[in-house]
Amino acid sequence: MAEKVEFELVSPERLLISEPVEMVVVPGSExxxxxxxxxxxxxxxxxxxxxDVYQDGKVSDRIFVAGGFAxxxxxxxxxxxxxxxxxxxxxxxxxxxRLRSAEEAVQEADSESARNHAERALLVARALKAALxxxxxx
Amino acid sequence: xxxxxxxxxxxxxxxxxxxxxxxxxxxxxxxLRRAQTSAESARPYAARMERMLGSLAASLAGQAGAPxxxxxxxxxxxxxxxxxxxxxxxxxxxxxxIVRSTRNLVNELLRQGKTxxxxxxxxxxxxxxxxxxxxxxxxxxxxxxxxxxxxxxxNAIANRIxxxxxxxxxxxxxxxxxxxKSAISQEVTRQQLVPFPVPAVGATEAEGGAKALYxxxxxxxxxxxxxxxxxxxxxxxxxxxESNASEQGARMTAMDNATRNxxxxxxxxxxxxxxxxxxxxxxxxxxxxxxxxAL
Numbered sequence: 001m002a003e004k005v006e007f008e009l010v011s012p013e014r015l016l017i018s019e020p021v022e023m024v025v026v027p028g029s030e031x032x033x034x035x036x037x038x039x040x041x042x043x044x045x046x047x048x049x050x051x052d053v054y055q056d057g058k059v060s061d062r063i064f065v066a067g068g069f070a071x072x073x074x075x076x077x078x079x080x081x082x083x084x085x086x087x088x089x090x091x092x093x094x095x096x097x098r099l100r101s102a103e104e105a106v107q108e109a110d111s112e113s114a115r116n117h118a119e120r121a122l123l124v125a126r127a128l129k130a131a132l133x134x135x136x137x138x
Numbered sequence: 139x140x141x142x143x144x145x146x147x148x149x150x151x152x153x154x155x156x157x158x159x160x161x162x163x164x165x166x167x168x169x170l171r172r173a174q175t176s177a178e179s180a181r182p183y184a185a186r187m188e189r190m191l192g193s194l195a196a197s198l199a200g201q202a203g204a205p206x207x208x209x210x211x212x213x214x215x216x217x218x219x220x221x222x223x224x225x226x227x228x229x230x231x232x233x234x235x236i237v238r239s240t241r242n243l244v245n246e247l248l249r250q251g252k253t254x255x256x257x258x259x260x261x262x263x264x265x266x267x268x269x270x271x272x273x274x275x276x277x278x279x280x281x282x283x284x285x286x287x288x289x290x291x292x293n294a295i296a297n298r299i300x301x302x303x304x305x306x307x308x309x310x311x312x313x314x315x316x317x318x319k320s321a322i323s324q325e326v327t328r329q330q331l332v333p334f335p336v337p338a339v340g341a342t343e344a345e346g347g348a349k350a351l352y353x354x355x356x357x358x359x360x361x362x363x364x365x366x367x368x369x370x371x372x373x374x375x376x377x378x379x380e381s382n383a384s385e386q387g388a389r390m391t392a393m394d395n396a397t398r399n400x401x402x403x404x405x406x407x408x409x410x411x412x413x414x415x416x417x418x419x420x421x422x423x424x425x426x427x428x429x430x431x432a433l
Contacts, residue, residue, distance in 0.1 A: 010186055012289040012375055014179035030355045042353035043190060043361055069365060071190050078186050113301060 003037040006076045007053065009063060011084045017063070023054040024077050026070050035077045042072050046079060048127035050087060050134070062087040064131045066124040083124075090132050099125040142418065145411040149404060156400035162228065163393035170321060170386035176286060177318060177379040184376050187369055193352065194362055195334070205359070207300070207366040210333030211309045216253045218276075218308035219243065220299070220331070222315040222377055223263030224385040225280060230392035232316060232324065232385055233262040239326045240314055244271060255308055259295065259378070276302075283382045292375035299374070300367050303332055315377040316384035322391050324384040331373055334366060 004020035025034045027049030046068045053061040066083035102122040109115035140148070195208060221240050223233045240256075240263070247254050256271060258264040258278035268275070277298060282291050299311060311332035316324040354361055 008182075008186070010183040012180060012183050012292075012372060013176070015182040028355055040353055042355060043194065044355035045361060045364060069190065069361070069368075071186070078190075080183060080187060080190070113297070117297075 005035060005037045005039070008076070008078045009051070009065075009081060009084055010078070011081050016081075016084050017053075017061075021053050021055055021060075022057070024079075025052040025054070026077070026079060027051070027065075028070065035072050038074050039072050039077075041074065044070050044072075046070050046081070048124045050131045051079065062131075064090065064128060066127075085128075087131055090128070092132060095125070095128050095132050099129055140410075140414075142411065142414055145407060145414060149407045149411065152400050152403050152407065156397055156404065159393045159396040159400060163390055163397060166229075166386045166390035166393060170383065170390055172286065173379070173383035173386050174318070177376075177383045180376060180379055184372050187365075187372050191334070191365055191369055194358065194365065205363050205366055207303065207332055207370070208334050208362065211306070214252070214310045216255065216308040216310070217247050218255045218257060218299070218302065218311040218332075220257045220259065220295070220311065220313040220374075220377075221263045221267070222313065222381045223258070223260035223266075224381075225261045225282075225284070227262055228392060229385055229389035230395075232388035232392075233260075233266065235324075235326050236314060236316060237263055237266045239328070240267060241270065243312075243314070243328065244274070257295075257298070260381075276307075283378055287375070287378045287382050289371070289375055292378050293371045295378075296367065296371035296374045299331065300370060308332075313374065313377050315381040316388075318380045318383040318387060321387040324388055327377075327380075329373065329377065331370055334369065 004022060005024070007017060007019060007021045007024050008015070009017040023034050023036050025032055026044075027047050029045030029047050032049075033044075046065060048067045049065065051063045051065055052059050053063070055061075064085045064087050065079065065081035068079060068081040070080070071078045099122075102118065102125040105118035106115065106122050109118045219240065221236060223236050227233070244254050244256070254271075254274050255276045256267065256274045257276060258267065259282055261280050264275070264278050279291075279295060282295075302308060303311070310330065313329050313331055315327055315329075317327040319325055
């Protein structure tokens with residue numbers, strides 16, 4: 001398939017990826033979706049999870065995102081991620097550490113907003129762990 | 139007239155001052171480079187966020203039930219002003235111009251009978267505004283961007299702003315910061331954060347009629363409700379980054395000037411020192427000769 005879709009992944013700190021790819025699978029807030037060229041335009045939320053980038057019929061890159069937004073047009077997929085990490089660069093101990101501190105934060109949260117915040121962080125940490133485990137299975 | 143010893147001491151002290159200022163200049167220059175790159179690499183996100191928000195806002199514009207962060211509270215009686223300054227001085231007019239602009243804005247709003255609340259980021263601005271507007275302060279942040287501005291810091295400030303807004307503490311929020319133009323020039327910028335200024339509809343339409351055809355998951359309102367606080371954080375983040383880069387630029391320029399002035403001063407003092415020394419030798423010689431002649 002010659003046709004490609006321009007995939008851009010941006011975090012607040014920098015532009016991480018900007019390249020034409022065959023397909024990307026994004027964990028949308030209403031379920032995962034694959035975006036191929038000439039996808040119907042849409043804007044959606046992104047939940048914490050892994051983005052799969054397909055190149056030449058197979059997964060070429062896997063990136064963990066901690067939630068954000070995605071804009072899909074016929075020729076372009078833009079993901080605005082809160083945080084983005086390559087799955088291949090995740091380290092088991094930092095992930096475990098993060099999960100632990102997130103759990104502690106939920107325990108210690110004393111106000112509603114703090115608890116919401118901590119629960120969100122915990123959600124991200126759990127997704128991160130799942131991404132890591134998935135990698136070891138592969 | 140200063141004695142030779144005084145002059146010598148003076149020259150030495152100016153020399154050591156010059157050493158300090160030139161070292162500070164170097165430090166500022168290297169920090170500037172880093173601050174500038176991070177300010178520039180944050181731009182794509184802000185730009186794309188704006189594009190997304192623009193198309194969303196355009197499709198929701200004028201509809202009832204738009205989120206309050208976009209539509210505002212319907213009045214503009216209480217203003218929250220976020221003032222971003224640096225924690226450290228010795229950076230020329232950097233903080234002074236921010237403080238001046240804030241003063242003007244506050245006085246103007248007070249004259250119009252509005253209520254003003256101030257949120258201070260950075261120690262310098264807080265210290266300088268405390269005397270006149272100390273009772274308007276509601277919050278202040280220190281040590282922001284000490285090791286480079288992180289998004290978490292911006293997020294904390296943005297959360298505070300949205301929190302206050304939800305409690306109904308203010309109607310309009312404006313941020314004042316120095317926008318980085320180049321190492322030698324910064325521009326004091328006032329940007330309205332809440333309610334979010336909707337980009338002109340004409341501009342989004344010009345990009346193509348496809349704007350209205352987006353599908354939204356979960357829903358336009360749902361996305362907008364998440365996107366707006368996020369955008370606020372991004373705008374704060376951008377302001378902090380710009381301010382940080384400006385600070386280093388301003389400091390570099392200020393320290394460059396200081397180093398040059400110190401050099402001029404050393405030259406002047408050295409000339410005076412030499413003249414005084416010569417005058418003294420001449421005087422001593424005359425004394426000796428006239429003493430010898432008297433014999």
